[in-house]
Amino acid sequence: MRRAATSLALVDELERCEIESMADRMTAIQERTGNPEGVEIAKVGGVTCFYSQTMPWPAFNTVKGLRNEGEAELAAIVDFYRERERKPQFELVPGLADPLLMRRLSGLGFGQTGFHATLYADLSEAFEESNAPGSIYIRELDEDEYTLYGTLHCRGSGLPDNGIAPVAANNRVLHGRAGWKLYLALWEDEPAGVGVMRSDGRSAVFTFAATLPEHRGKGIHRELLLHRMRQAKLQGCRFAVSQCAFQSQSHRNMEQTGMRIGYVRASWGEL
Template identity: 50%
Template sequence: MEMQLATAETIAAIERSEVDYTEDRLLAMQEREGNPEGIELRRFGSALCLYSRTMPWPGFNTVKGLSSDDAGELDAILDFYAARGRKVQFELVPSRVDAPLLEALGDRGFIPSGHHTSMAGPPIEQPLQLPPGVVIRQAGAGDYDAYAAIHCAAFGLPASGIAPVAANNAVLHGRAGWSVWLAEVSGEPAAAAVLYEHGGVASLTFAGTMPAYRGRGLHGLLLRHRLNRAASSGCSLVAGQCAFLSASHRNMERAGLQVAYVRSTWMRRPER
């Protein structure tokens, strides 16, 4: 089965899936008692603004879903972040923005700072034969410390990050649409992956492997496992993001996903 991805409708569905899972994840964090991470979500037109008081990293202080129709909202968006003393980045989908909007960003001191690839395709059933000693299972309520340890190790974060990462992801347990999967090798947690299913779209929201277990194909196994889950759930589209030509990109291609678009990231030009 092949899917023609380069249509405005499909591109909109892929972008909407990313906005949806990001919004729902941050809402779950915001709903923790006392909102300890200081999460705020604000919409300006079609743009969703993300903010965290305790997490200054770009991923938690991002504008998603911005379109050319929102050009008149740019100053209000920038005021939202300026009032909170936070730098902001914009994630832009090529077919959703035009030259006047890009020029308006440039006039306000923003420049392209990076790119990220969105992959998509139908959830085709994948053959899945696990090597000896490898088990894939859904995470239980008591597994989020193990998940967080994988998350931190996979992305080079210090061990001090395990507790907050665990707390900010345990809120997804049992939440509608979310499933977290662990790959174990000889009983030891070795890799993890997350799936969000909503509106007929399955979003591949995270995957990571402990450095000691890389090179064993665990990323690909978890990818195919989630594709099978999406197929059995009746989803019509699978979408995920990755660095261009990364190992994740190649694994997604092997599993039948295609490049849908490459979005750009815009950040304010550094002061000299």
């Protein structure tokens, strides 16, 4: 089947999906009683700035939607984070940010720190069917299984066990929230992995997935991808979107299911 070339309009749409998904997730965490993670979401023009007081990692303190902002807008964004004593991550999407923006960021003390890939599947096209062994079973997570979710999330992604309780709390708020589905993967009835999806009826974003180290190499991550693709298609979505480290095992699994690169963004941080 001949595939259409990626366009700037598609790149813009994929980024929009990711921004809306992140904004909804951070809003859900912010709405926890007392906002214990200290979440703030600020808008500067068309740019969205995410911040968490207790979660210092770049994923929760990131600037999305950058285009060709002027010096005043960039200064306001930098001030937002410096007032909170946080170093932000800027995400620059190829084709949507020009060299002048990069020079302005460099002048403020920022430089490129990495790359990250955004992949997508056009669900109107045929995609690979599951041929998973009968040992793999995937179902939605039950409301009383969020401690289990936190355990799989942390141990599958290399986080320490003291993160289980906060991870459980920050994902429990997604249970029953419009558009969100969390899936549990079992290997021979033993919990082995998790996957998360947010859908708006037009597109679905696969926001997270992890497999326990002892269950890797069995096709679980791939099946979580295919399961979410099928569910997204049933919900009428045209696209499925996900992020991963470039050329990681997750990247290879995504391409094996028919997903392809939409763009590779540049991550910029304070040097």
